Amino acid sequence: MSIKNISKTQPEIFEFSEENLEKSKIEIKKYPKNKQASAVIALLYLAQKQNDNWIPLEAIKYISKLLSMPYIKVYEVATFYSMFNLSPVGKYFVQVCTTTPCMIRGAKKITDVCKKYISNEQNKLSENKICSWTEVECLGACVNAPMMQINKDYFEDLNESKTEEIIQKLLKDEFPEPGSAKNRKNNAPESGKTTLMEIKNA
Numbered sequence: 423m424s425i426k427n428i429s430k431t432q433p434e435i436f437e438f439s440e441e442n443l444e445k446s447k448i449e450i451k452k453y454p455k456n457k458q459a460s461a462v463i464a465l466l467y468l469a470q471k472q473n474d475n476w477i478p479l480e481a482i483k484y485i486s487k488l489l490s491m492p493y494i495k496v497y498e499v500a501t502f503y504s505m506f507n508l509s510p511v512g513k514y515f516v517q518v519c520t521t522t523p524c525m526i527r528g529a530k531k532i533t534d535v536c537k538k539y540i541s542n543e544q545n546k547l548s549e550n551k552i553c554s555w556t557e558v559e560c561l562g563a564c565v566n567a568p569m570m571q572i573n574k575d576y577f578e579d580l581n582e583s584k585t586e587e588i589i590q591k592l593l594k595d596e597f598p599e600p601g602s603a604k605n606r607k608n609n610a611p612e613s614g615k616t617t618l619m620e621i622k623n624a
């Protein structure tokens with residue numbers, strides 16, 4: 423299960439850059455008058471992107487004012503969704519799926535590797551400050567379980583040694599090749615195609 427960690431170190435102020443303020447106005451305009459609260463997720467995304475991939479509490483306050491919403495409602499959204507980070511994450515942010523299909527295919531071994539090489543607790547930066555990890559719920563790649571997401575890429579069909587290899591590269595500030603560790607194409611059967619044999623590239 424993912425744990426939402428609120429950073430103890432917070433910036434004193436937050437406001438959107440000129441560009442993001444413009445973008446937020448465009449998002450708000452997508453909804454009917456007095457329904458501006460519907461733009462909350464889009465604005466939280468903008469804040470996260472602007473602030474090195476995490477959302478400070480001041481940004482939650484800022485967005486609540488911008489959308490005329492109670493602070494607690496914006497806070498509830500920010501703490502509910504695992505894609506919002508409320509504490510600093512590394513340049514390489516490793517999200518390990520620990521929902522049932524990944525768990526029964528060995529996700530615990532993947533989190534053990536993260537604990538050993540990145541940090542003993544999730545949501546803590548590695549010693550060299552470039553990597554952090556967290557557990558998340560299903561990332562929609564169950565058929566290639568166990569898997570993890572690093573930044574925007576998926577790493578699938580993992581085992582302990584492949585995960586070690588990937589993490590070691592990250593810690594050296596190198597980005598590993600994403601995809602299946604078994605070289606499966608998308609989610610094709612492990613032993614190769616069994617149907618649609620007559621169709622090329624099916």
Ligand code: FES
Pocket residue numbers: 519520521522523524525559560561562563564565567569
């Ligand atoms: S359970 Fe892990 S991707 Fe779905």
